[in-house]
Amino acid sequence: MDKIKRGQHKESFLNGILKENPLLVQILGLCPALAVTKSLETAFGMGLLFTFVLVSSNVIVSLLRKLIPEEIKTPCYIVVIATFVTIVKMFAEAFLPELYSSLGVFLSLLVVNCIVLGRSEAFAGQNGVFDSFLDGCGNGIGYTWAISLMGIIREVLGLGTLTIGKVFNFFGDPLVLPILKSTTLDSNGNPLYDFSISIFQNPAGAFIVLGLMLATMAAITNHKKAVEKAKEKAAKEAAKAELAAKAALAGGAK
Amino acid sequence: MEMIVSFILAIVSYMLIDNVVLSRFYGICSFIGVGNKVKSAFSMGLAVTFVIMMATLVCYPLYFYVLVPAGIPFLDTLVYILVIASLVQIVGLFIKKTSPSLYKTLGIYLPLITTNCAVLGVVQTNSDSQLDFLTSLANGLGTSIGFLVVIVLFACMRERMNGYNIPKAMKGVPIALIVAALMAMAFMGFGGMVG
Amino acid sequence: MDQRTAFIIAIITIVALLIVFVVSFVIYMRTPAPKGCEKLKIGPKNCEDCDVEGCMIYKERHKEQKEE
Numbered sequence: 001m002d003k004i005k006r007g008q009h010k011e012s013f014l015n016g017i018l019k020e021n022p023l024l025v026q027i028l029g030l031c032p033a034l035a036v037t038k039s040l041e042t043a044f045g046m047g048l049l050f051t052f053v054l055v056s057s058n059v060i061v062s063l064l065r066k067l068i069p070e071e072i073k074t075p076c077y078i079v080v081i082a083t084f085v086t087i088v089k090m091f092a093e094a095f096l097p098e099l100y101s102s103l104g105v106f107l108s109l110l111v112v113n114c115i116v117l118g119r120s121e122a123f124a125g126q127n128g129v130f131d132s133f134l135d136g137c138g139n140g141i142g143y144t145w146a147i148s149l150m151g152i153i154r155e156v157l158g159l160g161t162l163t164i165g166k167v168f169n170f171f172g173d174p175l176v177l178p179i180l181k182s183t184t185l186d187s188n189g190n191p192l193y194d195f196s197i198s199i200f201q202n203p204a205g206a207f208i209v210l211g212l213m214l215a216t217m218a219a220i221t222n223h224k225k226a227v228e229k230a231k232e233k234a235a236k237e238a239a240k241a242e243l244a245a246k247a248a249l250a251g252g253a254k
Numbered sequence: 255m256e257m258i259v260s261f262i263l264a265i266v267s268y269m270l271i272d273n274v275v276l277s278r279f280y281g282i283c284s285f286i287g288v289g290n291k292v293k294s295a296f297s298m299g300l301a302v303t304f305v306i307m308m309a310t311l312v313c314y315p316l317y318f319y320v321l322v323p324a325g326i327p328f329l330d331t332l333v334y335i336l337v338i339a340s341l342v343q344i345v346g347l348f349i350k351k352t353s354p355s356l357y358k359t360l361g362i363y364l365p366l367i368t369t370n371c372a373v374l375g376v377v378q379t380n381s382d383s384q385l386d387f388l389t390s391l392a393n394g395l396g397t398s399i400g401f402l403v404v405i406v407l408f409a410c411m412r413e414r415m416n417g418y419n420i421p422k423a424m425k426g427v428p429i430a431l432i433v434a435a436l437m438a439m440a441f442m443g444f445g446g447m448v449g
Numbered sequence: 450m451d452q453r454t455a456f457i458i459a460i461i462t463i464v465a466l467l468i469v470f471v472v473s474f475v476i477y478m479r480t481p482a483p484k485g486c487e488k489l490k491i492g493p494k495n496c497e498d499c500d501v502e503g504c505m506i507y508k509e510r511h512k513e514q515k516e517e
Contacts, residue, residue, distance in 0.1 A: 027427050030286065031371045035279040071478065075471050078339060082332040090328060108331045108378045112369045114283055203277045204438040211424075211431030219423035316462070324459035325452055336466040343473035347480060354483035 012123075012131045016138030023146040024217040028114040032106050033147050034206040038158070041167040043151030044144065045099040049088050049107065051140025054116050055133060057081045061124040062132035068125075077120040078111070085110045098167045115139065146213075153200075153209050156180060160196030261392050267448045268396025274372050275404045276438040280397075281372035285405055286430055288363065295409035297359045298366075299402030305345065306373050306401075309338050310394035313377045314387055327381075334377045342368045372401055408437065 022028050036046045060080050068076045089107050092100040110116065119139055124132040156162055160181025165174040176183055182192035199205045274280045288295050313334050321327050346364045349357050376397050380390040411433055420429050
């Protein structure tokens with residue numbers, strides 16, 4: 001009993017990226033979004049691992065959806081998710097030790113992430129494997145870009161520099177981009193210019209950045225809605241005017 | 255005597271300096287989701303306190319006396335989530351059977367406790383940083399009291415914000431996050447209180 | 450106690466926990482709610498004090514209010 005018909009695969013992929021973005025529109029998964037966005041790379045790494053957990057748990061849940069009795073489906077989902085989180089933890093500990101230590105306990109907390117559990121309940125438990133896979137990818141990418149953006153904002157404003165290649169250190173030395181803070185030092189040992197605001201590295205800064213991002217998203221949505229409404233209204237009025245004109249013409253002809 | 259002092263200091267530091275919500279970011283979902291009723295915030299906080307303490311008590315021996323000797327400490331997350339989820343179900347069952355009035359205020363928040371990161375966060379930190387039993391207890395107690403205090407304060411503030419004229423886009427979660435940011439700044443003042 | 454016994458004990462504990470969880474979950478779901486709370490579910494009428502705009506219930510509630 002698949003709810004999605006053919007030709008709607010694209011929609012189940014694209015929905016999660018912008019229209020129903022898990023962080024910015026559905027406002028889920030706030031804890032990791034606030035905690036791991038001190039820098040772009042940890043945020044991006046978290047997004048990648050999150051996407052892997054989401055996609056694999058979605059696929060397994062939708063494969064098992066006819067086997068799991070309705071009554072105990074939530075416990076089953078929890079066990080499936082916990083298994084994949086354990087796998088991801090071991091993978092990160094072995095191959096990305098820097099990322100593992102900077103994410104800390106938040107990697108384990110993926111088990112109780114509202115998005116993963118919510119997608120299993122709301123989508124993968126009722127839809128086919130391919131759609132669930134696409135849904136997982138879409139939501140994962142949506143979440144990843146949202147927290148990466150947050151990571152960029154917090155790192156640039158808070159530290160003044162943007163570091164690339166420190167956590168994913170496969171390419172030699174990390175690249176440090178001086179944006180608000182110079183990397184060259186003057187004769188006193190101070191940076192040439194420094195406009196960074198360190199509060200953005202603190203928890204308070206995380207709350208502010210996320211709050212403003214959500215507000216921006218809400219403002220865009222509201223604006224779109226208002227434009228659509230105005231268009232509809234204009235179309236209705238035009239139709240009315242046309243009708244009136246026709247009636248007037250008909251009246252005149254009489 | 256020294257032990258008691260360090261125990262109390264650990265509680266205070268987990269409660270105020272490393273506050274669960276405002277600096278460790280556990281349990282934001284319930285923090286934002288519980289809305290602006292002080293009474294329900296209080297009962298939610300109490301329920302979370304109870305579950306955190308029980309989970310700490312159960313998970314500590316499970317990790318150090320069952321998983322570690324068996325050589326499978328990596329299965330800790332799976333075990334913890336099973337313990338926490340069963341605890342929440344048992345507590346819920348108890349409330350359902352015995353106290354309708356408590357069920358009325360708490361009933362709809364019960365599923366939120368399982369997915370509250372604070373519970374799993376505390377238990378996981380205890381085993382990740384290999385804390386001893388007393389510090390684990392202090393962590394649990396401090397975290398849950400900190401959660402209770404912050405969630406009640408936050409509900410009070412949001413109750414007062416009810417009639418204010420907030421820009422349309424800021425309504426709801428965004429303004430709540432900004433309020434939380436101000437609270438976090440206030441709590442930063444506790445930093446350095448315990449050496 | 451050698452590691453093998455410990456391992457078996459651990460596996461038994463995990464399975465036991467799993468069973469406890471599933472059984473308590475099923476019993477909780479099957480227990481009828483106490484009198485006066487039968488309709489207590491997360492629904493439009495119980496979420497009036499909440500203003501999480503991303504929540505589905507919030508959207509539905511406001512739809513209803515607009516229609517009224």
